[in-house]
Amino acid sequence: MHRSPDSDRKSQKHLGDRGLIVLIALLSAFIPLSTDLYLPALPGMGDFFGVSAGLTNLTLILFFLFFSLGLLFWGPLSDRYGRRPVLLAGLALYIAASAGCALSWDIWLLILFRILQALGGSAASAVATAMVKDVYEGRKRESILALVQSMVVISPAAAPVLGAFMLPYTSWRGLFVTLALIGIVSMAGGLLLQETIPSRYTGTVTQSVRRLGAVLKNPGFTSLLIVFSLVSTASLAFVSASSYIYQDGFGLSEQWYSFYFALNAVALIAGPFLYLWLSRHFGRRSIVGAGFAAMIASGILVCLFGGLGPLVLALALLPASLMGSCVRPGGAFLMLDQQKEDTGSASALINCASLVFGSAGMILVFLDGSNLVFSLGAINVAVGVACLLGWTAIGRRGLVKF
Secondary structure, eight states, X not given: OOEEEOTTOOOOTTTHHHHHHHHHHHHHTHHHHHHHTTGGGHHHHHHHHTOOHHHHHHHHHHHHHHHHHHHHHHHHHHHHHOHHHHHHHHHHHHHHXXXXXXXXXXXXXXXXXXXXXXXXXHHHHHHHHHHHHHHOOHHHHHHHHHHHHHHHTHHHHHHHHHHHHHTTTSOXXXXXXXXXXXXXXXXXXXXXXXXXXXXXXXXXXXXXHHHHHHHHTOHHHHHHHHHXXXXXXXXXXXXXXHHIIIIIISOOOHHHHHHHHHHHHHHHHHHHHHHHHHTTTSOHHHHHHHHHHHHHHHHHHHHHHGGGOHHHHHHXXXXXXXXXXXXXXXXXXXXXXTOSSOHHHHHHHHHHHHHHHHHHHHHHTTTTTTOXXXXXXXXXXXXXXXXXXXXXXXXXXXXXXX
C-alpha cells in the first residue's frame, strides 16, 4: 500500500482545539439528530399521509440502511482525498435532501429524500471518528472519544424534546427545515476546518474501497467490531419503538413522551464520564464486562416490570442505557488502535456495523407488535449475553491487548 505524506496539514488556526472537538461532536451526532428530532412526529406523519406505522417507519429503517452504505463509500474515499473535501460534498447533499424532505407531499417521495439525506449525512460520521485518530494519541484520544460521545448523546436527549415543543408551532416539515439549518451550521464549520489527515492513500478509488476488506482481515479489529456493534441492536430498538410504546401504549402526549425519552438519554450522557472515572480505578476489560452484565439485568427488569407504567419502564431501562454508553469509548479506542493505517476505512466500518446491527434491532422489536415492551427487554437480554460471551472469548484467545 502506498501513502503520501500530507505536507499541507496545519493546526486548526480557525477552529482551534475546542472548536475542532465541537465540530467532531456535531458531525458524530448526525445520526441521532436526523432521527430523534422527528420521532415525536412519527405517529402524526402516518396520519398525515394516511399510511401504516410500518410504512412510516421506513423513513427510519431505510435512513439507517443507506447511511450504513454511504459510510462504506465516504470512509475509504476520505483516506484517498482527505477528510475536508469528503465532508463538504456530503454536507451539501444533506442540506439539499433535508429541504426536499420538508417539501415532500407523498410518503414515497419523503422516503426518497430520506435516503439522499442519509447518503449525505454519512459523510459527516465517516470522517468524524477518523479525525479523532488523525489528531489525538493514546490516553488523550480515549478521553476525546469519551468527551465526544458524551456530547453526541446530548442530542438524543435534546432532539425529541425540541421536536415535541416545536410541533405545536410547526408541522413535521418544520423539523426537517431545522435539520437543513443544522447542516448549514456544520457546513460553516467544515469550511473553517483545515485538513487533519497525516497521509493519504495513493491508489485508485476502487483500490481505496477495497481497503475495507483488508481492515476486516484483522481478527482483533473484526472481533471487537462484532461485539461492540451488537450494543446498537438494543439501543436502536428503543429509538424505533419508543414513540409507539410511550404514546400509543401508555397514552402519553408528545411532550411527556419526549421527557421520558430524555430520562434514558441522561444515562447515555453520563455513560462516557462514568467510563473515564472507572478507568482510573479499574481495567478496561473489567469495565466492559460489567457493562454487558448490566445490560442483561436491565433487560430482565424491563421484561418483568416494564409494562407497569412509563416511569417504571424508563427506570428499568436506565442501567442498560448507562452501561451501553459506558462501554463505547473503550470499544472505539480499542478498535481504532488495531489499525495503524486505513483510518477512514476503519471508521466507516465501525459506524456502518453499528448501524447495520441497530437496523436489525429496529426490525426485531416490531416482530411481536402486541408487546413492544417485552420485545425491548428480550433484545437487551440477548444482546448482553452475546456481547459478554464474545468479550470473554476475545480475552481468552488473546486477540486484543486490553
